[in-house]
Amino acid sequence: xxxxxxxxxxxxxxxxxxxxxxxxxxxxxxxxxxxxxxxxxxxxxxxxxxxxxxxxxxxxxxxxxxxxxxxxxxxxxxxxxxxxxxxxxxxxxxxxxxxxxxxxxxxxxxxxxxxxxxxxxxxxxxxxxxxxxxxxxxxxxxxxxxxxxxxxxxxxxxxxxxxxxxxxxxxxxxxxxxxxxxxxxxxxxxxxxxxxxxxxxxxxxxxxxxxxxxxxxxxxxxxxxxxxxxx
Amino acid sequence: xxxxxxxxxxxxxxxxxxxxxxxxxxxxxxxxxxxxxxxxxxxxxxxxxxxxxxxxxxxxxxxxxxxxxxxxxxxxxxxxxxxxxxxxxxxxxxxxxxxxxxxxxxxxxxxxxxxxxxxxxxxxxxxxxxxxxxxxxxxxxxxxxxxxxxxxxxxxxxxxxxxxxxxxxxxxxxxxxxxxxxxxxxxxxxxxxxxxxxxxxxxxxxxxxxxxxxxxxxxxxxxxxxxxxxxxxxxxxxxxxxxxxxxxxxxxxxxxxxxxxxxxxxxxxxxxxxxxxxxxxxxxxxxxxxxxxxxxxxxxxxxxxxxxxxxxxxxxxxxxxxxxxxxxxxxxxx
Numbered sequence: 403x404x405x406x407x408x409x410x411x412x413x414x415x416x417x418x419x420x421x422x423x424x425x426x427x428x429x430x431x432x433x434x435x436x437x438x439x440x441x442x443x444x445x446x447x448x449x450x451x452x453x454x455x456x457x458x459x460x461x462x463x464x465x466x467x468x469x470x471x472x473x474x475x476x477x478x479x480x481x482x483x484x485x486x487x488x489x490x491x492x493x494x495x496x497x498x499x500x501x502x503x504x505x506x507x508x509x510x511x512x513x514x515x516x517x518x519x520x521x522x523x524x525x526x527x528x529x530x531x532x533x534x535x536x537x538x539x540x541x542x543x544x545x546x547x548x549x550x551x552x553x554x555x556x557x558x559x560x561x562x563x564x565x566x567x568x569x570x571x572x573x574x575x576x577x578x579x580x581x582x583x584x585x586x587x588x589x590x591x592x593x594x595x596x597x598x599x600x601x602x603x604x605x606x607x608x609x610x611x612x613x614x615x616x617x618x619x620x621x622x623x624x625x626x627x628x629x630x631x632x633x
Numbered sequence: 634x635x636x637x638x639x640x641x642x643x644x645x646x647x648x649x650x651x652x653x654x655x656x657x658x659x660x661x662x663x664x665x666x667x668x669x670x671x672x673x674x675x676x677x678x679x680x681x682x683x684x685x686x687x688x689x690x691x692x693x694x695x696x697x698x699x700x701x702x703x704x705x706x707x708x709x710x711x712x713x714x715x716x717x718x719x720x721x722x723x724x725x726x727x728x729x730x731x732x733x734x735x736x737x738x739x740x741x742x743x744x745x746x747x748x749x750x751x752x753x754x755x756x757x758x759x760x761x762x763x764x765x766x767x768x769x770x771x772x773x774x775x776x777x778x779x780x781x782x783x784x785x786x787x788x789x790x791x792x793x794x795x796x797x798x799x800x801x802x803x804x805x806x807x808x809x810x811x812x813x814x815x816x817x818x819x820x821x822x823x824x825x826x827x828x829x830x831x832x833x834x835x836x837x838x839x840x841x842x843x844x845x846x847x848x849x850x851x852x853x854x855x856x857x858x859x860x861x862x863x864x865x866x867x868x869x870x871x872x873x874x875x876x877x878x879x880x881x882x883x884x885x886x887x888x889x890x891x892x893x894x895x896x897x898x899x900x901x902x903x904x905x906x907x908x909x910x911x912x913x914x915x916x917x918x919x920x921x922x923x924x925x926x927x928x929x930x931x932x933x934x935x936x937x938x939x940x941x942x943x944x945x946x947x948x949x950x951x952x953x954x955x956x957x958x959x960x961x962x963x964x965x966x967x
Contacts, residue, residue, distance in 0.1 A: 436960060438722055438725065438726060438960045438961060439958050439959075439960045440958070442726070442729055442730060442957040442958070443956070443957045443958045446733060446957050455736075456733060456734045456736075457734070457736075459734075471678065471681070471682075471719075472681075472722065475682075475685050475719070475722060475723055478685060479685055479722070479724075479725075479726035479727045480727070480729075481730075482685070482688065483727035483728065483729065483731040483733075484731070484733070484734045486689050486692050486693075486731055487703060487730070487732075487733075487734035488734045610689030610690055610693070613685070613686055614682075614685070616682075620678035620679050620682070621678065622672055622676040622678065622679060623676075623679070626671070626672070
């Protein structure tokens with residue numbers, strides 16, 4: 403089963419092609435160029451390099467969030483366009499779960515995946531590793547740093563920080579009460595390899611139904627609700 | 634040649650199938666007006682989210698309505714500029730991925746060129762050259778259409794679009810959003826000389842340039858003044874006066890342009906072309922000047938996919954195709 407994996411939830415964009423769980427090709431770009439220009443040519447280049455027509459794809463896996471709203475939409479619009487044209491299904495993968503699968507999956511370790519969500523929050527999920535695979539401990543959520551700190555202290559386990567919020571957590575959380583490690587740099591950020599690996603165990607759905615998990619309303623909606631609450 | 638075309642530059646998601654630039658096989662539109670109504674205007678983030686939610690479904694519907702399969706599609710087109718960037722990005726990225734997967738050419742289309750091309754769908758015999766006034770919520774542009782893909786901007790608004798002026802005026806008069814239709818409806822019952830509104834002149838340089846922000850401010854001030862002093866506001870009169878002034882500004886410049894260029898044909902395009910005062914004034918002016926007037930039916934005046942498919946055909950003939958690195962742009966010269 404051939405899967406194209408796309409990742410564009412943050413600054414870097416990456417694409418990978420998998421034959422079942424075996425990664426055939428992978429490419430990443432982290433130059434700050436817009437994903438709208440770079441991501442599809444990257445996917446096209448991988449398939450050309452593999453001498454593989456896009457029509458051979460069985461499914462497309464893509465980060466569904468959390469992450470940059472625009473970045474998520476670029477990846478997902480491309481996944482939807484490919485799937486629509488080829489009449490194949492898609493798999494939407496949690497960005498945080500993709501981060502865990504692409505990280506240091508050492509048995510017994512706790513992985514704390516965090517993206518800087520600003521406004522004093524991180525998008526976060528916790529995983530433990532069993533048999534070389536991340537197993538989810540919490541759902542994806544937007545959580546304040548003090549809340550995350552209390553939770554990690556209560557769990558009483560050392561944990562490995564991943565994601566673009568790793569440094570923020572490392573520098574903010576109370577390290578006298580919880581043991582934190584930064585994942586080594588090449589394994590720290592979400593990428594298409596993690597998306598492809600995380601997608602393996604997940605069911606594919608009609609791509610038209612796929613929607614990003616933004617985990618946050620638009621600013622206009624938040625302001626309107628806040629205003630209604632005040633009145 | 635059958636082109637599958639997408640439009641997602643503002644608050645309508647649209648997918649169409651158009652044959653040889655002139656024949657509409659399908660024209661599916663999902664309007665987001667209901668989603669934005671409570672905010673009194675288009676919210677870009679909500680627009681972008683909604684486009685992504687419905688675009689696959691609209692593509693399915695377009696094929697079904699056209700009675701064709703994916704294999705019958707010879708090219709994929711999309712609006713790539715100008716527009717709300719988050720919104721345009723959805724259509725561009727969907728379209729270019731679909732084109733790559735289908736193995737067919739990808740054709741980027743300028744949104745205003747699409748509006749102009751709506752005339753080719755409505756009037757099978759219309760061919761360039763002609764002068765075209767493109768008026769919508771986001772754009773007001775007078776265009777010299779020398780050829781299908783050879784055109785230049787004669788003049789445009791220096792600030793707000795004509796449609797923006799209608800929307801803001803409707804808002805201060807409590808008529809809701811979008812403002813074009815309620816203003817038009819109300820104006821029919823009003824005295825078009827009830828209020829002496831300014832005709833903002835652009836005196837430096839280009840006689841075809843326009844300005845609507847001063848007019849908008851004048852309407853806002855009249856409405857606020859009435860509110861503060863407790864005097865009754867003659868809303869039908871204000872709406873009618875506004876329509877008259879906007880129409881005079883647009884019609885006079887368009888007719889002057891046609892005369893200067895020596896074109897027999899005058900076309901109007903875009904959502905504001907639905908305004909009945911503007912239509913009536915254009916009809917009278919063209920009859921007087923002995924020119925032929927082309928205004929597409931209402932459905933083709935608003936944003937739609939068919940107009941993108943129509944223009945895409947001529948862009949393709951001119952060799953204007955793109956590869957998978959095509960990006961979306963908020964602004965772009967015509």
